[in-house]
Every structure is written in C-alpha cells, then in structure tokens.
Amino acid sequence: MSDATEITACPIMQQGTLNTLKSDLGTDTYQHLLSLFEQELTQLHAKLFIAVEQQQFQDINNATHILKNTAALYGAERLSASASLVYQLKSNQSYIAQTQQLIDIINDTLTEYKAHINSIAE
Amino acid sequence: MNTTQKPLVYVVEDSLSSGALYCSQLKNAGFETEHFVDGYSALVAIKAKMPAVLVQDVCLPDISGLEVLKYVNKQEVAAKVIIITSNSSIDVAVDAMRLGGYDFIEKPFTSERLITSVSNAIKQQNQDLKTVEVEPEATALDRINFIGESLSMHTVFRLLESAARSKASVFVTGESGTGKEVCALGLHQASAREQGPFIAINCAAIPAELFESEFFGHVKGAFSGALTDRKGAVEVANGGTLFLDEICEMQLNLQAKLLRFLQTGTFCKVGSSEVLQSDVRIVCATNRNPAEEVGEGRFREDLYYRLNVIPVVLPPLRDRGEDILLLANHILTSKTTENNKKFENFSNEVKQIFMQYDWPGNIRELQNVIENIVVIYDGQSVQSDMLPNNFGHSVVNHYQYSPQSPMTQPKASAVSNTLVTPQGSMPTQSTAPNNIIQLWIVEKNAIEDAISQCDGNIPLAAAYLGISASTIYRKMKSWAES
Numbered sequence: 212m213s214d215a216t217e218i219t220a221c222p223i224m225q226q227g228t229l230n231t232l233k234s235d236l237g238t239d240t241y242q243h244l245l246s247l248f249e250q251e252l253t254q255l256h257a258k259l260f261i262a263v264e265q266q267q268f269q270d271i272n273n274a275t276h277i278l279k280n281t282a283a284l285y286g287a288e289r290l291s292a293s294a295s296l297v298y299q300l301k302s303n304q305s306y307i308a309q310t311q312q313l314i315d316i317i318n319d320t321l322t323e324y325k326a327h328i329n330s331i332a333e
Numbered sequence: 334m335n336t337t338q339k340p341l342v343y344v345v346e347d348s349l350s351s352g353a354l355y356c357s358q359l360k361n362a363g364f365e366t367e368h369f370v371d372g373y374s375a376l377v378a379i380k381a382k383m384p385a386v387l388v389q390d391v392c393l394p395d396i397s398g399l400e401v402l403k404y405v406n407k408q409e410v411a412a413k414v415i416i417i418t419s420n421s422s423i424d425v426a427v428d429a430m431r432l433g434g435y436d437f438i439e440k441p442f443t444s445e446r447l448i449t450s451v452s453n454a455i456k457q458q459n460q461d462l463k464t465v466e467v468e469p470e471a472t473a474l475d476r477i478n479f480i481g482e483s484l485s486m487h488t489v490f491r492l493l494e495s496a497a498r499s500k501a502s503v504f505v506t507g508e509s510g511t512g513k514e515v516c517a518l519g520l521h522q523a524s525a526r527e528q529g530p531f532i533a534i535n536c537a538a539i540p541a542e543l544f545e546s547e548f549f550g551h552v553k554g555a556f557s558g559a560l561t562d563r564k565g566a567v568e569v570a571n572g573g574t575l576f577l578d579e580i581c582e583m584q585l586n587l588q589a590k591l592l593r594f595l596q597t598g599t600f601c602k603v604g605s606s607e608v609l610q611s612d613v614r615i616v617c618a619t620n621r622n623p624a625e626e627v628g629e630g631r632f633r634e635d636l637y638y639r640l641n642v643i644p645v646v647l648p649p650l651r652d653r654g655e656d657i658l659l660l661a662n663h664i665l666t667s668k669t670t671e672n673n674k675k676f677e678n679f680s681n682e683v684k685q686i687f688m689q690y691d692w693p694g695n696i697r698e699l700q701n702v703i704e705n706i707v708v709i710y711d712g713q714s715v716q717s718d719m720l721p722n723n724f725g726h727s728v729v730n731h732y733q734y735s736p737q738s739p740m741t742q743p744k745a746s747a748v749s750n751t752l753v754t755p756q757g758s759m760p761t762q763s764t765a766p767n768n769i770i771q772l773w774i775v776e777k778n779a780i781e782d783a784i785s786q787c788d789g790n791i792p793l794a795a796a797y798l799g800i801s802a803s804t805i806y807r808k809m810k811s812w813a814e815s
Contacts, residue, residue, distance in 0.1 A: 243353075244353055247350040277351075280351060284351055
C-alpha cells in the first residue's frame with residue numbers, strides 16, 4: 212500500500228473475512244475472538260497515543276508490527292494497510308503525522324467493530 | 334512428548350487476538366493448543382512439557398523467537414518448530430530454518446496454510462519417532478541413497494540430514510551431472526512427504542509461453558489449444574516435493590509468480606481467477622552461481638533468499654578423490670546386473686585413468702562410460718582398451734596444459750561424448766534385421782503415448798512412467814535437436 216488514497220479505498224471491515232471466521236469457528240468462538248481483537252486494539256490505541264505524544268519511534272514501530280498482521284487476520288483492511296505504511300517508515304521520516312492518521316483509523320475501526328459485536332450479541 | 338490422540342501445539346505469538354485466532358483454528362482442526370504471548374512463558378511451558386509442534390513468532394517482546402528455537406532443538410526429543418514471520422523479518426526466518434526450524438509461514442496467512450503446516454510437522458514428528466523406535470541407528474541420511482566417503486560429501490550429507498527433517502526449501506548447486514536430481518529425490522524419499530508425489534520440472538526445457546501453464550495448469554479455453562482443464566506441476570505435487578531444475582533459466586515474470594506462490598501457498602490456473610492451494614516442498618537446482626545471477630539482475634533477490642534456505646553444494650566428481658572408484662564399482666555392479674553380464678572389477682590401469690581424468694560430465698559421464706563398456710563388451714574385468722575411443726583424450730590435454738592443477742575447471746573442449754562407441758564395435762544400421770526398432774524410437778513412442786494419455790500433462794505422464802519430468806523434457810529437447 213503506497214499512499215493515503217489507496218488506504219482509504221480499503222474497507223474498514225472486510226465482511227468476507229469475518230464471514231469465513233464465523234463459519235469456520237462457530238458463533239461463540241467468533242464473538243470471543245472479536246472481543247479479544249477489540250480489547251487489543253484499545254490497548255494498542257493507547258500505546259500509540261502515548262508514543263506520538265512522546266515521539267517514541269520504537270514504540271510506534273512495535274505497535275504497528277503487531278497491528279498490520281492482526282488487523283489483516285480480522286478483516287480490518289484499512290487499519291492493516293495504514294499500519295503497514297507506518298511500519299515501513301524510518302525514524303527520519305514524518306512518522307508522527309502518519310501515526311496520527313493511523314490512530315484515527317483505529318478509532319473508526321473500533322467504532323465499526325463494536326457495533327458489529329453488539330449486533331451479534333443481540 | 335505428547336502422545337495422546339490430540340497432538341499438543343504451542344503457539345507463541347505476542348498479539349493476544351492473533352494467537353487466540355491461531356489456537357481456535359488449530360483446535361477446530363483437532364489439535365490441543367496453548368497460547369503464550371512472550372518467549373519466557375513459552376520456555377517455562379516447554380521445559381514442563383514438550384509439545385509436538387511449536388508455532389513460533391520471531392519478534393517477541395522479551396526474547397527472540399530464535400532463542401526459543403535453539404532451546405527446543407537442544408532437547409533430546411525436540412518439537413517441530415514452525416516459524417511465523419512478517420515480510421520484514423524474512424532474513425531472520427531464513428536463519429531460523431538454518432537453526433533447525435521445520436517450516437516458516439509469512440504473516441498474514443490463511444488457516445489452511447497454518448493447519449497444513451502443523452499437520453505435516455506432526456507427520457514428520459511421528460515418522461522421526463518411529464524411526465528412532467524401529468531403527469535406533471538409522472538416520473534420514475541412510476534413506477538418501479548417496480555414495481561417497483570424501484570429506485566434501487560428508488558436509489553434503491550433514492546438510493541433507495537436517496534438510497530431510499524439515500520442510501525448508503533446498504537450493505542444490507553443482508556442475509552438470511553431479512547428481513542434483515538424485516539429491517532432490519533422495520530428500521523427498523527421506524522426508525515425511527515420501528508418500529506424496531515427486532515432480533521434477535526442468536525450467537530450461539519448457540518454452541516460456543508454456544511455462545505458466547505447465548507450472549500452474551490451465552482451464553479449458555484459457556488459450557488456443559487449451560481444450561480441457563489441466564493440472565499443473567504445482568497442483569500435481571500437492572503433499573509432495575516439487576523439484577525445479579535449472580531454476581536460473583526461469584524468466585523474471587515467472588519468478589514473480591513463483592515467489593507469490595511460495596509466500597502464500599496459493600495460485601490460480603491460467604485463465605481462471607479461482608484461488609487454489611497446494612502444499613509443496615520446493616527443492617531447486619542450478620549449475621550456475623545463483624548469487625552471481627542475482628547480482629546480474631537475472632534472478633530475483635527476494636526469490637533467491639526464499640529458496641536458498643538450505644544451500645547444498647554438490648562437489649564435482651574430480652574433487653571427490655576415492656569416491657570416483659566407489660561410484661564406478663557401484664555403477665559397474667548395477668549395469669552388469671541390468672545387462673546380464675559378468676563384469677566384476679576394473680583393471681588397475683583403468684582405475685588409474687579414472688582417478689586422473691577430470692570428469693567434466695561428472696557422475697553422468699562416469700555412468701555413461703561404464704554403461705557403454707558393459708553393453709558392448711564381455712569379460713570379468715574392465716580393461717583400458719574397452720574405454721570409448723575418445724575417452725581419455727581430455728586427460729592428456731588437461732595434464733599437458735595444467736599438470737599442477739588437476740582440480741581446475743575443465744575446458745569446454747574437454748567434454749567428451751562418451752556415448753560414441755569405438756568404430757566397428759557395434760553392428761551398423763544396415764546389418765540390423767528389419768523387425769528390430771531402435772531403442773530410442775521405442776522410448777520416444779512410449780513417452781509420447783503417456784503424454785497423450787495424460788492430456789499433455791508432462792509431470793503427470795512422468796509420474797506414471799516412473800521417471801522425472803525433467804528427463805522427459807531433456808529427451809524432447811534431444812529429439813528436437815536431432
């Protein structure tokens with residue numbers, strides 16, 4: 212993924228991936244896994260927020276390393292693409308601005324996934 | 334070691350939700366799992382109970398996954414370790430395979446890819462345990478039918494021993510005729526994939542426009558002449574080993590497609606968008622210097638690192654000292670039996686000539702020389718006057734020009750056609766009875782018939798004929814040339 216336009220072209224939640232998870236693993240496991248994903252996203256969001264404030268490149272790198280793969284597994288394609296982009300940046304590049312955009316995408320992703328989790332529970 | 338019906342798999346992954354997902358997928362496939370988010374917790378658990386398989390992330394918050402791998406491999410009965418890694422840590426993953434990792438999978442991966450890899454690791458683990466129980470002295474190496482006692486071959490044997498126990502890609506290099514395909518077949522037979530197919534492809538012998546179809550297959554109507562759906566080598570080799578001979582001859586655009594397949598384990602047939610999956614172990618070979626090919630831009634660097642996990646360099650025959658006579662005796666026995674003759678040994682003069690000759694065609698040349706003698710002559714001992722007329726000329730030339738350096742590379746002119754028989758020693762075509770068909774024509778007809786019965790699928794035809802596909806390609810090339 213090379214630029215912001217391509218990233219926004221990716222869906223926040225790839226329904227196909229989630230459908231496969233659900234049919235492969237069953238509704239209960241699926242719901243449990245999504246809750247774990249939401250929990251992890253919330254933790255990483257907090258870590259990134261602090262890392263941006265303190266301009267801690269290594270912390271951002273560690274968080275995006277986890278995010279890019281985990282998000283892809285759970286169909287959070289836009290988040291995965293954005294995390295991959297930030298992960299590839301060097302410390303002398305404008306990583307703070309890109310990470311702020313990533314944090315915004317985490318917020319959007321969390322909103323959409325929470326709604327999805329609630330809809331399963333209902 | 335876990336010996337219950339559900340094999341135990343430890344997943345070491347620092348992402349909570351990714352690790353939980355892998356565990357769920359593995360549980361669903363019938364494995365018992367435990368998830369650890371850091372290396373030290375995993376080490377403690379391994380010490381308490383060794384799993385059958387360890388799915389190990391490399392980048393962990395406390396210690397490197399490679400440290401966990403090293404620890405596991407120091408144990409008496411070690412788990413099979415599958416390294417999971419992202420693009421950025423591919424070099425680390427290659428190192429991990431050299432440290433004895435069983436397989437590596439690039440993130441993100443599909444559940445099928447994970448389950449296939451774990452299942453294969455379990456199969457290999459069971460085979461290893463069975464081997465230990467039944468034949469305490471036997472090693473994977475014993476099952477690789479290689480002859481040699483030279484120091485250079487001992488290094489090769491050690492590498493093959495490790496390679497046979499893993500799924501890692503193996504890159505075999507060596508001059509033409511050094512036994513690269515035999516090495517690949519030996520690895521296949523010594524691995525847990527022994528029951529699966531062994532498919533060999535000669536990348537140099539397939540026309541560029543047909544390569545993708547040969548490799549990945551095609552669907553009906555994909556191009557003019559594609560009258561039916563056809564499986565490619567990748568699909569036919571599912572569960573087995575795919576041997577890619579002369580890999581450096583592969584075109585760059587196809588290298589990209591091969592790389593994609595290696596990364597994902599998925600492919601599409603020509604003319605189809607359906608994504609198919611195939612689990613193959615890749616062994617490739619070349620007689621070129623692959624690193625030099627990368628430097629010249631003719632071979633993709635990323636593909637090179639992906640394939641060159643376990644590099645095996647087969648030494649030329651001239652560098653193998655007494656192995657020349659060991660191999661010669663072995664070949665003589667085998668050809669004598671095949672041809673119902675009575676040869677038992679070589680005269681001292683022949684032995685001396687063999688030891689001095691530089692063998693530019695390596696083992697293949699040695700085999701041809703001996704077969705030529707056994708077919709044409711009778712007797713108990715192979716004498717020097719039985720050697721083909723042109724054999725030995727290059728010995729004279731070689732030693733005339735470089736008497737102090739018998740190990741130097743042979744000159745191109747030294748490659749003798751050892752199949753040419755001495756004048757007058759065979760019946761000429763004009764004296765042959767009419768009902769005898771030349772053997773090469775019989776062979777050509779049999780091969781063409783098999784290919785036709787397999788709808789043009791050469792790898793499949795080769796499998797039925799009990800030969801490698803590269804042999805067919807080589808023969809087709811020689812028919813075309815003649």
